[in-house]
Amino acid sequence: xxxxxxxxxxxxxxxxxxxxxxxxxxxxxxxxxxxxxxxxxxxxxxxxxxxxxxxxxxxxxxxxxxxxxxxxxxxxxxxxxxxxxxxxxxxxxxxxxxxxxxxxxxxxxxxxxxxxxxxxxxxxxxxxxxxxxxxxxxxxxxxxxxxxxxxxxxxxxxxxxxxxxxxxxxxxxxxxxxxxxxxxxxxxxxxxxxxxxxxxxxxxxxxxxxxxxxxxxxxxxxxxxxxxxxxxxxxxxxxxxxxxxxxxxxxxxxxxxxxxxxxxxxxxxxxxxxxxxxxxxxxxxxxxxxxxxxxxxxxxxxxxxxxxxxxxxxxxxxxxxxxxxxxxxxxxxxxxxxxxxxxxxxxxxxxxxxxxxxxxxxxxxxxxxxxxxxxxxxxxxxxxxxxxxxxxx
Numbered sequence: 001x002x003x004x005x006x007x008x009x010x011x012x013x014x015x016x017x018x019x020x021x022x023x024x025x026x027x028x029x030x031x032x033x034x035x036x037x038x039x040x041x042x043x044x045x046x047x048x049x050x051x052x053x054x055x056x057x058x059x060x061x062x063x064x065x066x067x068x069x070x071x072x073x074x075x076x077x078x079x080x081x082x083x084x085x086x087x088x089x090x091x092x093x094x095x096x097x098x099x100x101x102x103x104x105x106x107x108x109x110x111x112x113x114x115x116x117x118x119x120x121x122x123x124x125x126x127x128x129x130x131x132x133x134x135x136x137x138x139x140x141x142x143x144x145x146x147x148x149x150x151x152x153x154x155x156x157x158x159x160x161x162x163x164x165x166x167x168x169x170x171x172x173x174x175x176x177x178x179x180x181x182x183x184x185x186x187x188x189x190x191x192x193x194x195x196x197x198x199x200x201x202x203x204x205x206x207x208x209x210x211x212x213x214x215x216x217x218x219x220x221x222x223x224x225x226x227x228x229x230x231x232x233x234x235x236x237x238x239x240x241x242x243x244x245x246x247x248x249x250x251x252x253x254x255x256x257x258x259x260x261x262x263x264x265x266x267x268x269x270x271x272x273x274x275x276x277x278x279x280x281x282x283x284x285x286x287x288x289x290x291x292x293x294x295x296x297x298x299x300x301x302x303x304x305x306x307x308x309x310x311x312x313x314x315x316x317x318x319x320x321x322x323x324x325x326x327x328x329x330x331x332x333x334x335x336x337x338x339x340x341x342x343x344x345x346x347x348x349x350x351x352x353x354x355x356x357x358x359x360x361x362x363x364x365x366x367x368x369x370x371x372x373x374x375x376x377x378x379x380x381x382x383x384x385x386x387x388x389x390x391x392x393x
Contacts, residue, residue: 094347185319
């Protein structure tokens with residue numbers, strides 16, 4: 001995938017905000033968006049009146065139990081008399097929202113953009129939001145099997161384990177690392193100090209997926225303020241620049257793919273690396289927030305990003321390379337496994353975490369290697385949407 005981008009403006013992130021991530025938050029979607037947006041604007045030194053456009057993202061309307069929910073929550077983002085664009089690519093949405101905002105600011109259509117992502121998954125069908133996904137399958141070749149997402153990803157996890165000779169114990173180390181990292185996160189829902197035995201002895205859902213291999217159902221919202229270079233220089237001495245963006249939007253057909261390797265991530269990453277001028281990502285990326293709704297997906301995605309050798313991410317985890325104080329800090333926030341997984345907001349939380357890491361503002365989560373360049377990645381739907389953004393100070 002190659003694009004000849006004619007960029008009018010450099011684009012910077014100058015503020016970020018999060019709500020709590022929780023199951024059954026009392027706040028409405030409008031209120032969650034307002035809380036996250038207000039915090040991002042406060043850090044940036046702006047208010048809603050200063051914003052030229054709003055770019056938002058959220059998952060299917062069924063999650064919030066309303067129709068046209070982009071319009072429904074828009075007033076919480078201050079959408080009055082200004083353009084509002086909602087994007088959605090499943091779980092990849094949280095990183096695709098700042099990618100879309102980059103388009104608008106870099107092109108000059110907006111100078112100061114508010115970027116928000118929201119999910120109210122507790123409102124989805126009972127007993128579990130998985131019920132929403134019963135309607136996404138091909139009606140002829142897939143729906144008669146009565147699939148759900150967990151058993152689809154159990155197939156992928158099993159294939160990855162077999163192809164790469166990775167054990168359940170190796171994969172459990174990711175859940176342990178991320179849940180422990182999340183003990184330092186003020187928004188975290190699922191932070192815990194757990195062991196390999198805790199993961200392996202948690203309820204089996206679909207082999208080989210145990211309950212503690214999966215991130216929790218969450219409500220929450222996240223926000224960024226993204227502005228042109230002119231406005232970044234006015235508001236801050238410490239802007240964080242968007243160095244690269246990448247995205248893959250592939251076919252929804254997944255049944256004929258090699259499930260052990262995420263091609264959708266590789267393609268998105270290569271696009272972002274080209275734009276950022278990165279030839280050797282292992283040497284160039286200082287901190288990374290890959291998408292981790294399942295623990296094996298962190299390993300899967302590190303390999304797709306080219307930050308670990310193919311079938312080599314488990315070894316890096318075992319050796320502590322991906323620990324917060326390791327050579328490649330990975331999900332120092334706690335990720336989705338520890339902080340929570342309000343689908344669209346989860347990816348944007350990862351971008352916010354990279355922003356705070358590069359500014360040295362991550363508090364107890366701050367990595368030790370004085371990061372200059374960071375990457376956030378998300379993945380959407382089944383195996384067809386990959387989104388990547390690279391930030392640099």
